[in-house]
Amino acid sequence: MVYSCGPPARAGQFAGPGSYTARAMTSVSLVFDGVRRRFGRVRALEPASGRVAAGEALVVTGANGAGKSTLLRCLAGLLAPDGGTVEHVEEGAALTPPERRARIGFVAPDLAFYDELSAGENLEFFARLRGLPAARAGELLERVGLPVDRAAGALSSGMRQRLRWAWALLARPRALLLDEPFQNLDREGEDSVRGLLGEHLESGGLAIVASPIPLEVAGAVSHLTLGR
Amino acid sequence: MPSPTSHWVASARAVFAKDWRCELRSRYALNAIGLFAVTTLVVTSAALGPSGSNQAMAINVLPAILWLILLFAAAAGLPRVFVHEEESRTANALRLAATPSALFAGKVAFGLSLLLAIEALVAPLYLAVMNLNLASPGLFVGALVAGGYGLATGSVLIAALASQARGRSTLFSVLAFPVLMPLLLLAIELTRNSVAGDPAGPALPQLLLYDGTVTIAGLMLFPAVWNP
Numbered sequence: 226m227v228y229s230c231g232p233p234a235r236a237g238q239f240a241g242p243g244s245y246t247a248r249a250m251t252s253v254s255l256v257f258d259g260v261r262r263r264f265g266r267v268r269a270l271e272p273a274s275g276r277v278a279a280g281e282a283l284v285v286t287g288a289n290g291a292g293k294s295t296l297l298r299c300l301a302g303l304l305a306p307d308g309g310t311v312e313h314v315e316e317g318a319a320l321t322p323p324e325r326r327a328r329i330g331f332v333a334p335d336l337a338f339y340d341e342l343s344a345g346e347n348l349e350f351f352a353r354l355r356g357l358p359a360a361r362a363g364e365l366l367e368r369v370g371l372p373v374d375r376a377a378g379a380l381s382s383g384m385r386q387r388l389r390w391a392w393a394l395l396a397r398p399r400a401l402l403l404d405e406p407f408q409n410l411d412r413e414g415e416d417s418v419r420g421l422l423g424e425h426l427e428s429g430g431l432a433i434v435a436s437p438i439p440l441e442v443a444g445a446v447s448h449l450t451l452g453r
Numbered sequence: 454m455p456s457p458t459s460h461w462v463a464s465a466r467a468v469f470a471k472d473w474r475c476e477l478r479s480r481y482a483l484n485a486i487g488l489f490a491v492t493t494l495v496v497t498s499a500a501l502g503p504s505g506s507n508q509a510m511a512i513n514v515l516p517a518i519l520w521l522i523l524l525f526a527a528a529a530g531l532p533r534v535f536v537h538e539e540e541s542r543t544a545n546a547l548r549l550a551a552t553p554s555a556l557f558a559g560k561v562a563f564g565l566s567l568l569l570a571i572e573a574l575v576a577p578l579y580l581a582v583m584n585l586n587l588a589s590p591g592l593f594v595g596a597l598v599a600g601g602y603g604l605a606t607g608s609v610l611i612a613a614l615a616s617q618a619r620g621r622s623t624l625f626s627v628l629a630f631p632v633l634m635p636l637l638l639l640a641i642e643l644t645r646n647s648v649a650g651d652p653a654g655p656a657l658p659q660l661l662l663y664d665g666t667v668t669i670a671g672l673m674l675f676p677a678v679w680n681p
Binding site: 301302303304305322323326327329331333335336337338339340341342346350351353354355356392 | 467
């Protein structure tokens with residue numbers, strides 16, 4: 226496994242209240258060291274290390290099967306790593322895995338929603354689970370350009386990706402884990418979510434972005450390459 | 454900011470409401486459970502006839518057949534409460550958003566209400582077609598409610614365990630046997646007492662103890678089963 230982790234290009238900026246994304250003026254960092262994972266005999270993720278701080282993005286690249294999605298799932302707390310450490314700190318306090326699951330925003334191709342419910346009903350359900358006002362769902366759907374009353378099962382793949390973004394930003398997370406975040410999006414959709422990502426980073430959030438191909442992300446960016 | 458308790462209750466209610474909304478739009482579990490229950494009821498009544506007039510048959514055989522119908526009807530639909538989340542890939546969104554114990558409570562409430570609805574349909578039909586007279590209708594209803602609660606809670610817990618395995622239906626059957634066997638024996642005994650006009654005896658407190666134990670075990674075990 227080879228990895229490189231470069232320095233940030235510039236310091237993070239902070240947005241005022243009313244931002245669609247991360248809450249303003251909060252400190253957050255995510256450091257992982259030697260995180261690895263096997264599925265049976267298959268070594269899905271060789272030991273990987275990196276760090277990302279407030280206002281920064283870490284772009285993780287690597288060939289198919291290099292372990293990018295596995296790394297993000299380990300960082301999200303959806304998969305227990307076989308070894309290594311993950312330290313997610315917000316406002317000076319290290320989060321436990323359950324707290325990490327509750328605090329992060331996650332976009333991934335295999336994240337699905339209830340086909341029987343509309344886009345609005347899906348987000349309102351998850352808003353209730355997180356103790357948020359249902360109005361937050363409408364705001365985000367408007368921002369990503371999705372009709373509130375369209376059934377999730379009737380959304381195109383690009384629209385589903387927009388719904389994933391809206392879902393990820395629901396609780397104004399300070400850490401975003403993005404697995405192929407621009408997949409299936411049209412130009413307008415990509416501009417929209419890139420705008421959201423930019424706002425998130427400017428307001429002091431952090432992001433880890435996984436992609437099989439090199440990806441341009443505005444702002445303070447470091448890189449990690451996974452591979453065998 | 455809601456208190457932790459009110460947030461927990463709101464989360465469980467949201468899961469309950471979401472499951473019913475999805476169920477009423479897809480009708481998968483309702484159709485599976487309802488059709489199985491009515492089919493077995495018709496077959497049983499055709500094979501045995503109105504055998505409730507035979508006192509020995511009414512006391513020794515018919516209560517057991519009623520509970521077998523309810524057991525297999527539950528097994529036809531209740532495992533879906535978690536299997537569907539895994540198969541439709543909505544489970545990870547739930548893992549990231551829901552408090553595990555609130556999710557379990559919401560799923561149990563959904564499973565219980567579904568089972569009580571089926572019991573409300575099946576039990577009067579069964580009494581009518583079998584010409585089965587109840588000496589203690591109150592005890593009969595108590596047996597249905599307390600037995601239904603244990604059946605729903607046990608089935609939901611087993612479904613959560615089985616949903617993450619490959620051979621889901623086999624594992625459900627294997628786990629259901631030891632977990633649900635004591636419940637069924639107690640529920641059958643209570644139902645038998647309600648037909649014979651005997652007092653509830655030790656079966657009622659034992660059934661309530663079972664219900665309490667499986668609830669506590671579910672709330673304690675579920676987070677470990679559900680999260681990595």
